[in-house]
Amino acid sequence: MIGVWGYGERKNFATFQITLYLSLGALIALVGLIALYLAVPRPNQVPAGATFAGPPPGAVPITNAPPIIGGIYSLSVTQGQTYIWTKGTNDHALANGSLALLDSRPFVAATNFVLILGKTNAPVTALVQPPRTFDIPTITAAVRKTPLPLASQKFIFPLLLFGFGILVSLWPFHTWAPLGYGSAPTATAMLHAGVLKKFGLYGLIRIAIPLLPEGAKPWLHVLAWLCLGNILYCGWVAMRQRDLNLLIGNSSVAHMGFAFLGIASLSLIGITGTVLVMIAHGFLAALTFGLSGYLRQQLGTLEIGEMGGLLKKLPFIGTLLVMAMFAGCGLPGFANFPGELLVMFGAWKGLSNFVMVLAWGALIVGAIYALRAVRNILHGPLPERWAGVADAAGWWRKLPFALLLVCLLGFGVYPQMLVTKVEPGVAKVLKGEEIKPLPTGKRLPWLPVPMKKN
Structure with missing residues (x-):
């Protein structure tokens, strides 16, 4: 779709990169899954x-x-x-x-x-x-009864880690994502960044970690350092982008670093945060790429240096863009905040303090490129060439953007809606790894308690 309906002079190269990297990741993951399939003991x-x-x-x-x-x-x-x-x-x-x-x-x-x-x-x-079977519950039961040999786990886990990791744009195998999203049609970028990229994280959480726990432990610190590449390097690259889609694409890859950081913690609170980050990032990626697609339709370009003062002409789209950028910064009140907070708490317990300091510093980098984009796109003098641009008119055009923003705000203000659903499932996946779920009725202290009905 990028090669046919994409944008920019580099769309063919973006198509080649996506085909190469995703095929390589799928092949490595397939080898790992076949090895796991053959290694699981029969009943x-x-x-x-x-x-x-x-x-x-x-x-x-x-x-x-x-x-x-x-x-x-x-x-x-x-x-x-x-x-x-x-x-x-x-x-x-x-x-x-x-x-x-x-x-x-x-x-x-x-x-x-x-x-x-x-x-x-x-x-x-x-x-x-x-x-034999590919049924995950059946395989899980067999492995719980008869764990795989340590040598098999150490061989299979890195295959799944890097196979699924490439699909999620794990650094340094991430270069296909920013350029691919920058060249892709709006709907393709929204769907791939918002939904399809999460399949790799699901594979790690649902298959690799619970079935290969001993094989995962030697690689967790490696994963922690690699995810810092996502958070810091891609955040730094986003600061230097002059194209809005490339900025959003690099920001999307940087956010995946927090998801990997939660997995590297191998803790209930950290992986719960990863799932929350996955959900929040899905809404945020769809919203930001949708807004950039609207700006491309109106302006014919996404060069940030050619914009300015658009908030006067596009109050609805401009307001949504400001809130989307704030959500990407991890601002409290948006769905990204509770997920990243849980990831940080989980990683603080299981990883080194140096890794945590670098991860916290990445939040500053995110704030810099987000606020700079807001300033250059929406504020300042309005160029005469944009005097004829029109804001989104009609409820049918505003509704998709509004629904995505409502989800970000709703899960940000009241994240317990997700935590109560996600946490038991994560605890079940991690059962037997010395990670116990919270006692019944006990809530995380920083999350609001719902009001009781009379």
Whole structure:
């Protein structure tokens, strides 16, 4: 979509970058997921009540069968006749004297396979095992019962970390995001930055951390330092941007640093904050890219140096832009504030003080580029060329922006709406990692307590 409907002279390069980085991230994550899939132990090697028996009466052993199809290889070859695990039934069939088939009961139907070497008189062992699955609750239960070996965890976790991390624009694999968002159509930037980018964070929280806890621990401090690259480096780059979309894109990548920081804390309060940051960033990214798209439609450019004094002509859009920039600074009253605050408290407990000082300093960088953008775009003299621009007219144009702002304000003023829903789920994911949920009825001290009904 960027290559066809995008903007700017570098849209083709942005398309190439996004394709390269996201394909690489997806490939690494896929390798990690396949490795996890193969490493998870099966519930039982042999089904309960199974008996070890030879082929049924009248069946021809596979070792005496004619060749079926060349190129089909066996996974287990032993000397002697073929034996199979069966569920104690006489319901066997023989297909052309070549295959001893298992019965069609549910278990056997799910696990029925015969391994054929494709060569006459080749001794083969057919094994029946419970099927593997990609179902997350089933895998979680299996891993809780029989944890994966430490070597497997240390091998698989970095694959998932960097695979999912690239999809979320983890520094230094982030360069596809700012230019991609700056060149993308408005709807594409809103959807990708606001929604699709969160899938990688979900994968880390839902899959990598709970299933590979011991493999994660050696990488948490590495992740903490990498996320400082998001927070500090991308914030610094945002300060130097002259294009509004590039500024918003770098700001978006910087905010993902706080999400990674909460994951690196491996604490209930920190990861709860990460989920809140994910939700708040979704609303904020959609709002800011939507506003920049409106300005592009009216002005034909997003060069900050060519703007100025637009608050006089665009009071509604200008006010929303000011509030969106304040929300990006982590100002209290907006949804970003409680999420970043919880992340900071969680990281303060689990990470070094030096990391925390740098993370707090990044808030100053965010305030600088946000306030500078507000000053250069909305204040000062209005250039004559913008005398004909029009503000958003009609409720149908104002409603989408207003809804996004209401969500930012609502979850910022009363974040307990999210905390009460998110915290139990995070506690369940982290169960067994020496992280206990808050006692029933106990609330975080800095969050408001709802009024009781009479």
